[in-house]
Amino acid sequence: MASSDDFEQSVVKFTLSRTGEKVCIDLLADKLVFRPLCQQYSTSLGDFWAHVLQHPNNYPVYSHTYKKLYRMGNKYELQLRVDGVTLRVDLASGCLTIKGSHVIDWAVSRFPEIMNGYLKPPVTASKELREQYTKQEVDSLHQEQKKYYKKYIEDWPDETLEASANVLDAGKTQQYYEAIDPDGFLKGSDLETHNPIADLLNEEETKQQLKRLLSGSVIQGSVMYRLWKSTLNLWFADKDAKVFIVTPHIDSVRLTDICRLFLNNKLTASLEMMCVPVRNAHGRFADVQRETMKKFSPQDQVLLEYKVFSSVVYPLMDIMTSFIAMTTDNKAKILLTNVHFDKACFQTANSATVLFEKIDRERFMKEFCGNFI
Incomplete structure (x- = not known):
């Protein structure tokens, strides 16, 4: 695994070579913020981060759900939840924010792959993501959900959904349907x-x-x-x-x-x-x-x-x-x-x-x- 210093240098070199802009990385509690170094706002850098994340080799829109936020009718932020972290691209300022409980570990181990994926031709295979839970934990969660949902269905008052409950047809013994x-x-x-x-x-x-x-x-x-x-x-x-x-x-x-x-x-x-x-x-x-x-x-x-x-x-x-x-x-x-x-x-x-x-x-x-x- 690369060191934090090597990681920061690789990100700086990556953005500089592709956009001509320098960035710095701020560590704030449980999040990393990649922000423009020489100016307060950079819409081109915001568009660049969006293209990097949505590249077919990374997290394309046809297989990952992005949330779009709007301000005054204009799109200003993209959000993606993946691998236990949240990635936010501020399209106005050009900042990329990565937030999560293990954000440094994720960024150092995964972000270089994202940068490399952007530089390579698109591949047809889907990107394999790191599991947040073990298979045993997932199976256990599914079994628990099934148990509660089964009990909920069994307790459902089915009689309230019967067609004969229609008050407009009170007193009738049979429902008729005209073809x-x-x-x-x-x-x-x-x-x-x-x-x-x-x-x-x-x-x-x-x-x-x-x-x-x-x-x-x-x-x-x-x-x-x-x-x-x-x-x-x-x-x-x-x-x-x-x-x-x-x-x-x-x-x-x-x-x-x-x-x-x-x-x-x-x-x-x-x-x-x-x-x-x-x-x-x-x-x-x-x-x-x-x-x-x-x-x-x-x-x-x-x-x-x-x-x-x-x-x-x-x-x-x-x-x-x-x-x-x-x-x-x-x-x-x-x-x-x-x-x-x-x-x-x-x-x-x-x-x-x-x-x-x-x-x-x-x-x-x-x-x-x-x-x-």
Whole structure:
């Protein structure tokens, strides 16, 4: 392992040779700060550190989650949590901060590899990271989580989720579902579709309508809304499916829909990722989430926090489109649209462009998710 002095000299030489700027390294408690030596701010140095970290040989955006922070509408900081340390790049000042309980050990042993990785041509193999826990510790944690979650599911009051609990149908002994016109549904001929709380399509009808969208179509927003909910319900009911939700704008009602559909399929549902901006047309996502959670019981909130909102990620780039998707084994299914997931786009007769695709899971993760996380 290189000494601390050798490490500092290597960093100084690295930045000077690539940017023409000198840096110094400050040790402050549990963090290291690489800052410009001759000037207070250096945006070029900030961009340089971002490129170094996101280089394909180091921590590329398609396999690592970066958090973007904004000030006055402009991006000013990137954050990455990896190997038990947090790396922060201040894009305005050019400072790179590494924080962690063993930051010196990590920096001296790992940062030279990052610098060397930046200087080499990209490789296709993923970067092997040092484990924070031993395999035995990880297995023990997983077993503990399974035990608590199993007990939570066993204590769940299933009767509250039964369809017969609908107070509007009190006194009825059976629920009835009116089938849709398969040929006219996408054209908006089904009157039930224009009801914001329309019945979900059944499994066969949902698959049939998705198949009709393999070549794309322009449909009414209300039709898209009913199909959107029905598709999520179908995918949440598949125990082997991992569901992805990406949109630039979402309101509390649509977020509530997602939560209720998840709860209705709580034994099988798996939400892998919900990608939404920190702030959108409906305010801060945290506020939308808070408003949504008020609509559920404390017991429901526990499950939603653990299984739904823990999957939320904030995109590394602006989102201009929306989609829901699911993956099973090596396949991916995607329902892609140009509208947002909110009232203005869903509870309307205005048109929505929609396309259903089936592609390989690897391609989906790289070309769809890789652009956002």
